[in-house]
Amino acid sequence: MAGIGIILVAVFVGVFALVALPLVAVQMGPSRRRQQATATLDSALASSRPDRGGEQPVDLRKHAHFSSIPWLNRQLDRLALGPRIHALLDQAAIGWSVGRMVLVSAVCLVATAYLINLRLHAGLVSLAVGLAAAAIPAAWVAWRRQQRFERFEQELPEALDLMVSGLKAGHSLNAVMGLVAREVGDPLGGEFRLCYEEQNYGVELKVALDNLLVRVPLQDLRIVATAILIQKESGGNLAEVLGKASGSIRERFRLRRQVSVHTAQGRLTGIILAVLPMALGGALYLANPQMMSVLWTTPIGLRLLWISGGMTVVGALLIRRIVRLDI
Numbered sequence: 001m002a003g004i005g006i007i008l009v010a011v012f013v014g015v016f017a018l019v020a021l022p023l024v025a026v027q028m029g030p031s032r033r034r035q036q037a038t039a040t041l042d043s044a045l046a047s048s049r050p051d052r053g054g055e056q057p058v059d060l061r062k063h064a065h066f067s068s069i070p071w072l073n074r075q076l077d078r079l080a081l082g083p084r085i086h087a088l089l090d091q092a093a094i095g096w097s098v099g100r101m102v103l104v105s106a107v108c109l110v111a112t113a114y115l116i117n118l119r120l121h122a123g124l125v126s127l128a129v130g131l132a133a134a135a136i137p138a139a140w141v142a143w144r145r146q147q148r149f150e151r152f153e154q155e156l157p158e159a160l161d162l163m164v165s166g167l168k169a170g171h172s173l174n175a176v177m178g179l180v181a182r183e184v185g186d187p188l189g190g191e192f193r194l195c196y197e198e199q200n201y202g203v204e205l206k207v208a209l210d211n212l213l214v215r216v217p218l219q220d221l222r223i224v225a226t227a228i229l230i231q232k233e234s235g236g237n238l239a240e241v242l243g244k245a246s247g248s249i250r251e252r253f254r255l256r257r258q259v260s261v262h263t264a265q266g267r268l269t270g271i272i273l274a275v276l277p278m279a280l281g282g283a284l285y286l287a288n289p290q291m292m293s294v295l296w297t298t299p300i301g302l303r304l305l306w307i308s309g310g311m312t313v314v315g316a317l318l319i320r321r322i323v324r325l326d327i
Helices: 002-045 070-078 081-092 098-120 123-168 173-183 188-200 205-215 219-234 238-262 264-287 299-323
Strands: none
Touching (some): 098 123, 205 219
């Protein structure tokens, strides 16, 4: 009996080896191939070349994820404001998501309005101050975006000179764009690197330049992109055109600095006139809270407060419009 049991066990193991193991191998084959294909695609879409040292990988994939919170992501996806905020955050190169931006603004609004209302017991004034606080994250993003664009403009003439040297040496346009991507630092080097990688992965030059202009909507860069596309269609000396564009950009920088010097007094006047009423009101409130509380505890005080605040904002905008000249 023991021998028959051993024979039955051996037969069962043999049948299992002949039937089950091939089925498992068949099931694991596509999964393994799928994992290899996914890894290859990820490596192609977000890869860094060995000769770039410590540079960050370039990711060409389009991300439409606005928030890690599902319901907030759905609401932002329905609104037209979500993609605009996403574009601003990408242009500022902050790394925030749209959901984080919205949540930070909401926290600033609620916390500031609650604290002001707890101190002053004025709902409308607290709401106005809360809305101003909620705009602080957006203002910070806009400031970071403007600073990044200014650095891009400052690096553009040197990058064009590098492209001119490469073209005169006999290199192709794609090669000199890769040279700029390697030699010039961020933000210009990173944007040109992304444009260069898009062309390497089969994107047409016009589409790659259009994507570059979407990411960096600057007039100087638009002129350069237009010159490159015209030269591609009609021919001509691209090195000479880019050299003249570099000279024009440097001349614009000189005129802009000169205008900034002449308008410095007007800009300082606008800042003082905008900040002085709030600073003076805060100082008077600290000195005599009962006297200043009339502005938000009586109907005539609230009316005067709203009128004076509106006139201050309009005056600051007018002064800004006068002293800001487009060159």
